[in-house]
Amino acid sequence: MSESDRDDGVNRRKVLECMTWVGTGVLWTVSGGVPRSLGIMGEAVAAEARGLTFLQISDSHVGFHLPPNPNALGTLGEAIAKVNALTLPQKPAFMIHTGDISHLSLQAQFDDADKVISQARLDVHYVPGEHDFLDPDRKFYVDRYGRGTKGAGWYSFDANGVHFIGLVNVFNLKGGGMGDLGAEQLEWLEDDLKGRSASTPIVVFAHIPLWTIYPEWGWGTDDSAQALSYLKRFGSVTVLNGHIHQIMQKVEGSVTFHTARSTAFPQPAPGQGPSPGPIKDFPPDKLRTVLGIANVTFKQNEQRLAIVDSPLQG
Amino acid sequence: MSIAKSISNTMRSALVAAGLGAATATMLAAVVLPGWAQSAPQANTGAISIDNFTFTPQTLTVKAGATVTWTNKDDIPHGIGSENNAFARSKALDTDDSYSFTFATPGTYKYFCYVHPHMTGTIVVEPNNG
Numbered sequence: 219m220s221e222s223d224r225d226d227g228v229n230r231r232k233v234l235e236c237m238t239w240v241g242t243g244v245l246w247t248v249s250g251g252v253p254r255s256l257g258i259m260g261e262a263v264a265a266e267a268r269g270l271t272f273l274q275i276s277d278s279h280v281g282f283h284l285p286p287n288p289n290a291l292g293t294l295g296e297a298i299a300k301v302n303a304l305t306l307p308q309k310p311a312f313m314i315h316t317g318d319i320s321h322l323s324l325q326a327q328f329d330d331a332d333k334v335i336s337q338a339r340l341d342v343h344y345v346p347g348e349h350d351f352l353d354p355d356r357k358f359y360v361d362r363y364g365r366g367t368k369g370a371g372w373y374s375f376d377a378n379g380v381h382f383i384g385l386v387n388v389f390n391l392k393g394g395g396m397g398d399l400g401a402e403q404l405e406w407l408e409d410d411l412k413g414r415s416a417s418t419p420i421v422v423f424a425h426i427p428l429w430t431i432y433p434e435w436g437w438g439t440d441d442s443a444q445a446l447s448y449l450k451r452f453g454s455v456t457v458l459n460g461h462i463h464q465i466m467q468k469v470e471g472s473v474t475f476h477t478a479r480s481t482a483f484p485q486p487a488p489g490q491g492p493s494p495g496p497i498k499d500f501p502p503d504k505l506r507t508v509l510g511i512a513n514v515t516f517k518q519n520e521q522r523l524a525i526v527d528s529p530l531q532g
Numbered sequence: 533m534s535i536a537k538s539i540s541n542t543m544r545s546a547l548v549a550a551g552l553g554a555a556t557a558t559m560l561a562a563v564v565l566p567g568w569a570q571s572a573p574q575a576n577t578g579a580i581s582i583d584n585f586t587f588t589p590q591t592l593t594v595k596a597g598a599t600v601t602w603t604n605k606d607d608i609p610h611g612i613g614s615e616n617n618a619f620a621r622s623k624a625l626d627t628d629d630s631y632s633f634t635f636a637t638p639g640t641y642k643y644f645c646y647v648h649p650h651m652t653g654t655i656v657v658e659p660n661n662g
Contacts, residue, residue: 321609348647394649435650
């Protein structure tokens with residue numbers, strides 16, 4: 219990205235075709251909606267010493283046991299160990315999980331996930347993935363994680379002046395479509411944002427990406443444009459997703475979109491495989507270099523938000 | 533025609549019993565009795581495989597009363613849902629799981645994977661005039 223791309227303000231809605239593959243341990247600082255790489259992880263983290271830090275894990279798929287990962291619960295455990303081993307300038311305030319906690323929505327899989335994730339000793343804010351609504355009555359997820367939420371599990375909360383919004387785009391999906399938020403949730407979102415100052419930093423998290431990455435594989439959300447239209451007036455919007463089991467980033471005006479790695483298995487880059495399923499023949503000794511966690515730091519007053527992706531290994 | 537149908541039914545039963553597919557039955561019928569190949573009723577079963585996030589065949593035509601079976605050959609779960617809930621939703625299908633539904637009423641049934649809704653397919657159920 220060139221220097222001249224950096225002057226995007228809220229009023230200039232130029233779409234930056236900036237789909238970036240973020241390398242291991244590179245810190246992205248977001249300033250005025252445009253990310254800049256600050257260099258290797260250690261020095262960059264040291265520069266971001268104040269504000270709010272939180273963690274993101276995603277796509278743990280507890281119960282998955284096929285190539286290339288015979289034990290997704292095991293690698294979730296490694297991810298939590300990684301969380302506990304992170305040396306951050308400040309203790310993370312909480313963790314978010316962007317869905318596909320389980321592989322098949324079995325109570326035992328949710329139990330196993332909870333047991334391992336609780337070892338991080340952090341509050342966890344969940345949103346569901348499509349794999350979390352596979353029980354026949356589609357109620358295990360909401361019964362377990364949905365206390366105080368609306369509909370199929372959407373909600374918002376505030377932390378250190380940042381407004382967090384957890385959305386559900388995996389419920390009651392329509393044939394031929396992609397992810398879907400639905401009219402009721404969109405109405406709630408519009409209402410939730412009403413009256414908030416445009417200077418309030420917003421973090422939106424949901425399972426399926428809220429921008430269209432690859433419709434042929436359903437990697438997008440049909441009515442995300444409507445949701446984003448309500449966020450247009452805010453100066454700092456960060457959208458965190460999972461689902462695609464790889465890191466991808468895009469910036470559009472003041473909105474930064476970022477997807478996290480899975481803790482379970484990698485999926486191909488868009489169109490680079492026969493299907494969006496697991497990369498079955500991924501070299502076992504390299505698996506942990508493509509699984510991982512993310513930590514996100516918000517520095518107050520400067521409206522800067524930094525996302526650091528850390529692999530389980532390497 | 534009724535003799536032909538009767539032959540066709542007998543032959544099909546024998547073939548199904550021998551473990552041969554409906555396609556083979558149709559092909560043999562066409563060879564043996566070219567005159568009624570087009571109007572011959574389909575087998576009373578149909579199979580759809582789910583492989584690489586795709587339903588194969590994309591469109592399956594059966595006669596009313598046919599039982600259609602979907603089999604998941606992917607290593608990711610899928611689920612069968614239908615447009616306007618025209619037929620019963622399957623439970624989640626893990627690898628190698630199957631779901632069967634018997635279509636009693638003629639019509640065109642559009643369905644999709646409720647886990648990955650970009651996956652779609654169609655069942656055409658023709659009247660069974662036999």
